[in-house]
Amino acid sequence: MDTILKVEHLKKYFAVNVGGPFARHMASLKAVDDVSFEVGRGETVGLVGETGCGKTTVGRTIVGLYAPTAGTITYCDENLCALTREAMRKVRSKLQMIFQDPYASLNPRMTVGNIVEEPMDIFSIGTMAERRERVQELLRTVGLNPEHINRFPHEFSGGQRQRIGIARALAMNPEFIVADEPISALDVSIQAQIVNMLEDLQQNLGLTYLFIAHDLAMVKHISDRVIVLYLGKIVEVDESKDIYKHPLHPYTKALLSAVPIPDPRIEMQRQRIVLKGDLPSPVNPPSGCHFRTRCPIAQPICAEQEPELRDMGSGHMVSCHFAS
């Protein structure tokens, strides 16, 4: 498979004030700390983890909404971090993003037509009439009535708004789409509609997805490969069908066992691995392995030495001293 996106040693630190409201004492919040992975053309890669694990930051850095602190992002043999603004602008038309909250990501003062047309406006594509026609075609593609082109976002339901967001992302014929929790703000019965549509679009348009979500069952369903993040670091990477059967990292195991299954016979007698406590602060992460403070099998070595991301064969990567 040819690689479309290569992320190497990506770091993104944010400066935060930890001195309280009246004192100034800056520290760095390590949102993403040395993350490397590749995405093949036509593949769907799922990025999972809890709030604050850095999954959204990875996505936003890839599309250029954040400048990385260190590391490189190579997209189709071009290093995005070294591009000039103008060159980046051109590449970005092929790299689009679908946002989490369809209520916040559409401008309430613009009509649907203008929202979907805006990317084409920016890149001066076609005449006005051609752009309008393309907008109508896009609306049809995402299952909306093209006659609603002059309506405003508030006239649509959550699921329909997410469709508008997807139409906007498709306007420039992108190759790569970062979907940041595209369904978590939607009702259960609407989620499946959007997921099926994303799958159809991938087939018809040859898209590559980076699918960011915290819902493991949905990620397993849509992705070919899954990357599990914890406190800004990758803990495990595997094919999605294998990671459920043979998780190696204790965090992945806990994450999988935390997902409820809609079957009372299974659910009532399931033995859960329940993690103790909460996510530590990314401003001051634990030494060694970041997960050791909540890990059920932590040993002294975990505090001293940070585990490397090791290849366990056939692309299954894990970062744990005790994984085998």
Add this chain to the structure above:
Amino acid sequence: MDENNVLMRIQGLTTNFHTYAGVVHAVDDMTLTIPKDSVVGIVGESGSGKSVTMMSVMRLIPSPPGRIEGGHVWFDGTALRMPDRMEKDGPNKGMVDLLSLSAEAMMKVRGRHIAMIFQDPMVSLNPVLTIGLQMTESMVVHGLATNKEAWKRAVDMLALVGIPNPEERMRDYPHQYSGGMRQRVMIAMALSCNPELVIADEPTTSLDVTVQAQILELMKELKVKLKSSIIIISHDLSIVAGMADKVVVMYAGRVLEEANVYDLYEKPGHPYTMGLMKSVPRLDAEDRERLVPIEGSPPDLLAPPIGCKFAPRCKYAMNICREQEPQLVTVGEGHRARCFLHHPTAPAVPGFVKVG
């Protein structure tokens, strides 16, 4: 069901919201029985009326625009210790209608007999009061304990829900707690007066999956330890699966199906319930199967469709479904469904157990 075993019976509850655009029928003719010492799950999408039902029970509907237009909420009168308000005879003998109580009497019920755990622990705790003060308040107000006793009991409750160093943490403010911890505090607070009924409104929706697992395990543990009935409201069928004895599926302000937990998941009696189950991927699924979504979107409650409210989205809708609203019919022991497919003359549908 044994008549003496009923803790609460909602009968024909109807709650409307009078807005400028018209009347929103948020809950329409809701009927539900909560047995003593049981866990009942209420499942539905946003706008299905599950929260409004519980707010009506608590008499916390903002009015105007909301108004409880009809129905009764019968609650065990012996537990309430209101002998003079009890029904003398009839099917609701010994029960008190919460909707008939004065605002003052209702205040004695809230927190003491019915407690609520809200969805978002970030906004439901007062940020300027210490956890200790908020924990002890309800016990002192209800006259169950002096300040000192209440403090001691609050410390015990915090320890029970798994907060480390409860003594010290009593003096902390909500912002010093994480999201999961705050939800534990909410649970401790709800249980502090030993209420007969605890209503948990989406208790884990705003939490991460690992913290959600912690809270669900905690609630399961407490269910065994304490003698309260629990109503757990959720939009997620899988959360309810592991906890509830009985599950109620709501849609557009109505109960569409009600069954014990095993029946509901194994032989759903309503196309909406079937649709919900097929539209979520399962973590334990072997292959990647395509999801089967429920097409369309929930109805506008300002102008709900005539007939069955689910008919416009239903794959099996017949002509009658668009003309007349079906009644809840009994399809098994304690299993009721609101669907015409159970009618003897209705066509058979694969995967649908028809009784009629």
